[in-house]
Amino acid sequence: MRGKLVAGNWKMNGSLASVRELIDGINRGMDTIQSAGVAVCPPAVYIPEVAARIGGGRLALGAQNIGDQDGGAFTGEIAGSMLRDFGCRYAVVGHSERRSIYAESDQLVARRFAAARRAGLVPILCVGELLEEREQGFTEAVVGRQLDAVIELEGIAGFADAVVAYEPVWAIGTGRTASPDQAQEVHAFIRRKLADMDAGIADRLIIQYGGSVKGANAAELFSMQDIDGGLIGGASLDAGEFLAICKAAD
Numbered sequence: 586m587r588g589k590l591v592a593g594n595w596k597m598n599g600s601l602a603s604v605r606e607l608i609d610g611i612n613r614g615m616d617t618i619q620s621a622g623v624a625v626c627p628p629a630v631y632i633p634e635v636a637a638r639i640g641g642g643r644l645a646l647g648a649q650n651i652g653d654q655d656g657g658a659f660t661g662e663i664a665g666s667m668l669r670d671f672g673c674r675y676a677v678v679g680h681s682e683r684r685s686i687y688a689e690s691d692q693l694v695a696r697r698f699a700a701a702r703r704a705g706l707v708p709i710l711c712v713g714e715l716l717e718e719r720e721q722g723f724t725e726a727v728v729g730r731q732l733d734a735v736i737e738l739e740g741i742a743g744f745a746d747a748v749v750a751y752e753p754v755w756a757i758g759t760g761r762t763a764s765p766d767q768a769q770e771v772h773a774f775i776r777r778k779l780a781d782m783d784a785g786i787a788d789r790l791i792i793q794y795g796g797s798v799k800g801a802n803a804a805e806l807f808s809m810q811d812i813d814g815g816l817i818g819g820a821s822l823d824a825g826e827f828l829a830i831c832k833a834a835d
């Protein structure tokens with residue numbers, strides 16, 4: 586049976602001092618979490634600091650993005666091997682802020698996904714539709730297209746060691762969460778689409794929900810059949826709130 590995974594996406598927030606306080610607070614609460622997987626994705630420069638503070642515990646470390654190449658003249662990018670050097674296990678790829686603000690294409694996101702796997706990292710592939718796409722009935726077409734770009738490059742086998750995060754763009758940072766039924770519908774679509782190619786891989790795939798998850802709404806979302814935890818933005822910046830979400834997944 587697949588487990589649950591809660592990952593905190595800290596985005597471009599914090600300072601050295603606040604990062605220390607946040608990670609120490611999460612660390613202190615980790616012994617109350619029994620079975621759920623928990624990861625944090627700090628801004629890249631703080632990865633070594635966070636790695637040192639979590640030691641070899643159960644808390645896993647992830648990056649918010651990853652270079653699509655393995656090294657060389659790619660200014661501003663960070664290679665998977667470098668993230669591995671500092672203990673990362675996960676790399677988020679295709680977050681909607683990367684796709685929309687920085688114009689990352691489905692193909693670039695797929696290459697980042699492939700780079701993560703080459704480096705032995707688990708990609709967390711974010712997919713999700715804009716509000717106008719949902720209103721026009723294009724949700725499945727958009728999410729399907731985002732998945733297809735990865736399938737084209739990596740095949741269905743690429744999803745054997747990966748996580749998918751369904752994040753409706755209209756729910757990110759807006760306080761407007763998808764209802765458990767709305768989210769479940771898209772999660773089931775994702776799993777069905779992949780199951781058409783490999784039922785075993787689809788069944789084992791962790792599909793997180795992301796978009797305004799809080800301590801107060803997490804349990805209801807995570808109780809849905811195809812929702813296997815969450816990718817948490819704003820609420821992951823508060824240790825108590827983040828731990829409450831982890832407990833809901835437990």
Ligand code: PGA
Nearest residue numbers: 757758796797817818819
């Ligand atoms: P949010 O962000 O929880 O602040 O809505 C989620 C995300 O962007 O991963």
